[in-house]
Amino acid sequence: VQLLQKKRAELHTLGIDWRITGIASRRLGWCVNTGGFDPENLCGADPCGAGALAREKSINDVHQWLRSVQANVLFEATSLNVASGQPAIDNLRAALEFGAHAITANKGPVVHGYQELRDLAQSKGKRFLFESAVMDGAPIFSLFRELPAIHLKSFRGILNSTTNLILTEMERGMTFDESVEKAQSLGLAETDPSNDTEGWDATVKVAALVTVLMGVPTKPQQIQREGITRLKVEDVRAARQHGQPYKLVCRAQRTSSGVEASVGPQQLPLSDPLSAVAGTSSAVYFETDVLPGLAIIESNPGVETTAYGMLADFIHAVG
C-alpha cells in the first residue's frame, strides 16, 4: 500500500489509477469499502477501524468481495504452505475465474497450481504473475519473458536469505539461536523458522524456477533437500577460516529424463562467486544454450523490494 501510494503519480502517467476496495487477513477477516479505503489509514494500527473507515459488513470471502466491488486485481500474499499451496491457489483461482488479474508473492501456488492458474488466466485474457515469489522483487521471471527462444540448461544459486544470514552471523561469532533471532528481528524468519532452516523455503523456490523456467512441473517433495540444522557452529567458522565457507546451495540441472535438483549445505571455494553472497543477499547463476553464464544478484532486499515485484506485476497486468 505504501509503495502504491508513493508511485501514485507515476502510475497515473502510465494510465493507471487505482483504489483499494478490500483487504483481508487472518486477524482482520474481510474489510471491504467499494468506494476505496484511504490508503493512509490502511497503513495505520487499525486499518479496518469502524471509526475511520466505512466497512461493508456482509462480505466474508474472496468471491463476495470480487462480485461486490467488481474487482480488477487481487494481490495475494498469504504465507507459504509447502504441502499444498493453499489457500493461495483458491484465492487466485477465484480472482481469475471472476475475471480479475491474480498477482501473488507466494511461491506455494506456483509449484502446486502453475499449469492450472496459467491456463485459466489465459482462457480469461488475464494475467497470473508471481515475480516476488523468488528473490523478492528481483526480476527473475520477467527476465526470462524477455529472453525468447532460449533454453535453460541448469542453475545454481543461494535463494534463502534467512539461512544465508544465519551462516554469515555464525561465521562472525553468533550461535545458531542468536542468528535465528537476528533473522527474526529483521523480519526475515518467521516465529517458527523451520521452513527456512530445514531448507523448505529454498526447495520450493527451486521447484518454482524448474516448473516455470525449465517447463518441468516439479513438487518440493521431489527435490533432494537438506537444511542447515546439522551444521555445528565450530564447523561453520572453521570452514570460513579455511577459505571453504558453507552455503545453502540450490541446484537444478536438465537431464535426459527431466531435471535433477537439490538444496543442501555445501562448502564452496572462495573462487566460486556464490561464496561471496553474504548476509541477506541472494544470487542465481543461469546456464542457457545461447548465454553460457548469466547471473542475477540481489543485495539489501527489504519489504519494499518484495512490494516492488508485486507492483511491477500489477503494471504488466493492467498497463
Add this chain to the structure above:
Amino acid sequence: VQLLQKKRAELHTLGIDWRITGIASRRLGWCVNTGGFDPENLCGADPCGAGALAREKSINDVHQWLRSVQANVLFEATSLNVASGQPAIDNLRAALEFGAHAITANKGPVVHGYQELRDLAQSKGKRFLFESAVMDGAPIFSLFRELPAIHLKSFRGILNSTTNLILTEMERGMTFDESVEKAQSLGLAETDPSNDTEGWDATVKVAALVTVLMGVPTKPQQIQREGITRLKVEDVRAARQHGQPYKLVCRAQRTSSGVEASVGPQQLPLSDPLSAVAGTSSAVYFETDVLPGLAIIESNPGVETTAYGMLADFIHAVG
C-alpha cells in the same frame, strides 16, 4: 546467420519465418538476393560468390536494398565510431525511414543518435533495438523495459572484456603486449586495441547506459576517462598480491544537475564483488529507488552471445 539457422524451427513455432536478402560489408560491398541467400553458403569462405549465389549487381547502398527487396529488418553491426556513431546512424535511419525495424550491436548510434532513432522508430511503428551494444547478449536494456516505474540512481560495473582479460593475464604473468595478443587471438580486441585499452569502449557503454536507462543524453566526451595503459605490470601484480586488484571500473551516479560518470582503473578490495569479475566476464551493479541492489553478471561470452542479443531484439521486433 548461424544462430538464425540453429533457431529456425523454434522461430517458426513463434510465427517467425525469415530469409536473408542482402548482406554488406566493407570488403564485400552489397550482395543482394531478393529470393533469399542460402544461409549455409553465407557462412562459407565466399558468401557472395557468383558461382554459388545469384547476385543482383545493381544494388550499391542500403536505400536501394531496402526498396529493392522490401526489407522488414536491418541488422547493423559496423564497428564502433566513438566520435560520431557513423555510418551506423545513417544505416539505421535509412531502415526506419523505409519502415523496417532497426537492430544494432553497435553502441555508437545509441550514444550519438538515441533520441532521433527512438522517435523515428516510434513514428513509424517500428523498433530501434540494441541489446547487444552493452554486455553482449546479456539482457540489460530489456531488463529495464521489464522494470516499470523504477528510477536508476547509480551503477558500477566492469564493462570492457578486453581490458579485464588483459589485467587478469598480467596478474598471471603475461606482459601487457602478450595479454593484448591473447585478447586479439580470442577475437576480443581489434587490430588496433586502443579503443579498449584507452577506455573508449567502456566509456561509450557508460554513455549508452546513462542515455537510455537514466534518461540523460550523454556523449563519451563528457565522461571522465582513463584507460589501463599507464599501469605497470609489476604494479598490477603487486596490487593483486596485496588483495587490492586493479579493475577498469565504470561508474555513473545521478546528481542534482544530471549524472556524473567516469571510467578508470581502480584498486578494489576483495570484499568488493567487482574484484571477482575475472577474464572475459563483465558485471554491472544497479542501485534503484525500489531495488537497492540488483546486479547482472555475464560470464564466458562468445560470438553467439552477441548474436543472441540481436536475435532476441529481432523476436521482440517482429514477434
